[in-house]
Amino acid sequence: MGKLTAAKVKAVIDQPGRYSDGDGLILFVRAPGQASWVARVQHNGKRRDYGLGSAKLFKLAEARDRAWEVRRALVDGRDPRTLWQQPAPLLRTFKEAAEDFLEALGAKELGERRLKQGRSQLTRYAFPSLGRLQVQSLDAERIAECLRPIWTAKPETARQVRSLIERILRFARPDGPQFAGTLGPAISDRLPKQPAKGNHKALPYQELPALMERLQEKTGMGALALRMTILCASRSGEIRGATWDEIDFDRGVWTIPGERMKAGKPHRVPLTSQALAVLEEAAKIRRSDHIFPNGKGVALSDMALTKTLRDMGMTCTAHGFRSSFRDWAAEQTSVAGEIAEAALAHAVPNAVEAAYKRTDFFDRRRDLMDAWARYATGGESGEVVQMVAAS
Incomplete structure (x- = not known):
């Protein structure tokens, strides 16, 4: 019953x-x-x-x-x-698919603030040209034409709209081969080069141990989420949207579902002892399914992490810590580049190369993340961490 x-x-x-x-x-x-x-x-x-x-x-x-x-x-x-699915799925329009996505998964995947912004962006920039088109008719060419008016004039907005369109298409047509992965590269190839991004300022990795020490002294979900962001080298959205049932404490693995990943594929994150300690702190004040909720029990907004950094007098961004990790891996370890890229969940851009890289290097990534966590928390100085390169 x-x-x-x-x-x-x-x-x-x-x-x-x-x-x-x-x-x-x-x-x-x-x-x-x-x-x-x-x-x-x-x-x-x-x-x-x-x-x-x-x-x-x-x-x-x-x-x-x-x-x-x-x-x-x-x-x-x-x-x-x-x-x-309707017997004739061709009758489903992009706008109908978008509304279904936003209602079913929008708040979970995007957070309330981003959901409201996303609705507005779709209404203004996507629906006028794509809204009445059938879902299966949308390809990189049509999406590129939709984005062209704002691609260079409003680059950040254009990237956000593109990401939303991709998520909606994966949600609406999971069986469609053209939506099996990200459409990003195919769309970008049809558009002019965007101005260089200047909004993901990274902190030099040498300064991370001092920042982590300060974060450990702070209370609040923003500080906890930032510590987890740094230790896992994850995108802030992946951290903010994390839920408790994605965590396997026994195996020390965090499995992020494909629908929450930029490339649309599930991603396993090896959890270090330091990351597990952060989760244990969060568990003591658990009040929702989200690991790092706001006061209403839903996912933290992206501004919550930014505000925590600004309150500490920092000018770097949460996303910039991924660059800090990549620089550290390149300069302080002998790890192969593809292992560091796998740790960042970066998609392999070349289809042929991707076909040969079926592994996610999980065991090697665990070694890498253990070394990174020790460094970031002051357990190691800046000496080289010897690691086996991928073959």
């Missing part, structure tokens, strides 16, 4: 929050008038959320049936994402 009732659903439909029915069925209320059903399942050691549709369209009994169909599909070895 489920925990929810039709009366309960009606009572909370306009009250933001997360309401569990049991067996993985969850009612997400993002904001008044924005409620959707999600089936959360564990399969092959990984957690996945499958959008089941709007709570305005599907009643509780229908949502339970759909959640059961998701679990049945996984048992049968089928992809649940294909369960309710």
